[in-house]
Amino acid sequence: xxxxxxxxxxxxxxxxxxxxxxxxxxxxxxxxxxxxxxxxxxxxxxxxxxxxxxxxxxxxxxxxxxxxxxxxxxxxxxxxxxxxxxxxxxxxxxxxxxxxxxxxxxxxxxxxxxxxxxxxxxxxxxxxxxxxxxxxxxxxxxxxxxxxxxxxxxxxxxxxxxxxxxxxxxxxxxxxxxxxxxx
Numbered sequence: 001x002x003x004x005x006x007x008x009x010x011x012x013x014x015x016x017x018x019x020x021x022x023x024x025x026x027x028x029x030x031x032x033x034x035x036x037x038x039x040x041x042x043x044x045x046x047x048x049x050x051x052x053x054x055x056x057x058x059x060x061x062x063x064x065x066x067x068x069x070x071x072x073x074x075x076x077x078x079x080x081x082x083x084x085x086x087x088x089x090x091x092x093x094x095x096x097x098x099x100x101x102x103x104x105x106x107x108x109x110x111x112x113x114x115x116x117x118x119x120x121x122x123x124x125x126x127x128x129x130x131x132x133x134x135x136x137x138x139x140x141x142x143x144x145x146x147x148x149x150x151x152x153x154x155x156x157x158x159x160x161x162x163x164x165x166x167x168x169x170x171x172x173x174x175x176x177x178x179x180x181x182x183x
Contacts, residue, residue, distance in 0.1 A: 013050055013084040013162060013171050015103065018063040019094065020077035021054050027067075030132035030145070039154045039179040046132045046145050051160055055177045060095035064175060066160065084171055093180060101175040113168035120146055120161050141166025154179045 027047040035042040045052040050067035065073065066084065082090060084103040091100045108116060124131040124146040136142040142165040150157040155178030162171045 012105065012169070013066050013068055013103075015080075015082040015084055015090070015101065015173075016065040016067070016073060016078060017080045017082075017092075017099070018065065018077045019061065019079055020063065021056070021061050022052065022063055022065065022074070026073060027052060030134070031130050033130060033149065035149070035151050035156065037151065037153055040156070042156050042177075044130070044147065044149060044158070046130055046147060048134055049143070050162060051145065051147060051158075053156070053158060053175070053177065055097060055156060057097055057179045060097060062094065062097045062099055062177060064099070064101070064177070066162070066171075066173060084173070096180045098178045098180050099175070101173055104172045106170045106172075108168045108170060110168055113163070113165075113170065116170055117144055117163050117165075120144065120163065124148075124161075136165060154181065 027045060029045045029047055031046040033044045035044065040055060040057040042056070043054040047067065050065070053064040055062050067073070079094070082088065084105050087102070087104045089102045093099070121131070121144060123129070127148070130147040130149065132145050134143045144163045146161045148159040155176055158175045160173045163169070
């Protein structure tokens with residue numbers, strides 16, 4: 001197996017969808033925000049290795065978790081687990097909440113990765129977006145995560161950028177979570 005393949009497998013993220021809220025103790029939370037609208041409430045966390053969005057409308061919750069493959073999480077309330085490999089699109093509706101997401105994973109050359117990292121960091125700073133930078137440690141490379149959140153009356157749009165220095169991996173997602181009107 002080539003070294004590039006090994007790096008690629010270790011750098012990927014998983015999309016996990018839950019029908020419940022998750023406890024903060026499951027994650028190392030780096031930044032958080034709470035959104036309250038008449039039709040829904042949402043807790044959004046940037047966590048080490050990804051992000052969490054808990055969207056609640058009435059008595060129903062849909063939680064999107066995007067984390068590195070090696071993160072241990074609960075199976076309780078888990079509806080789906082989807083690897084964020086290549087380009088993917090997923091759509092579903094459950095309990096009056098519609099969820100749509102597209103994911104794109106790219107492994108770049110060091111030069112392109114560095115340029116992307118600089119551009120995304122500057123964009124996040126300029127627009128005052130939720131972001132978190134994790135410095136490299138002895139056993140793990142550094143990372144940068146950015147969330148661009150658009151809060152609307154019946155829906156939440158979240159665009160994420162997760163960059164992993166060690167593997168030069170860039171993972172972008174665009175999610176729309178909305179309350180289905182009339183439900």
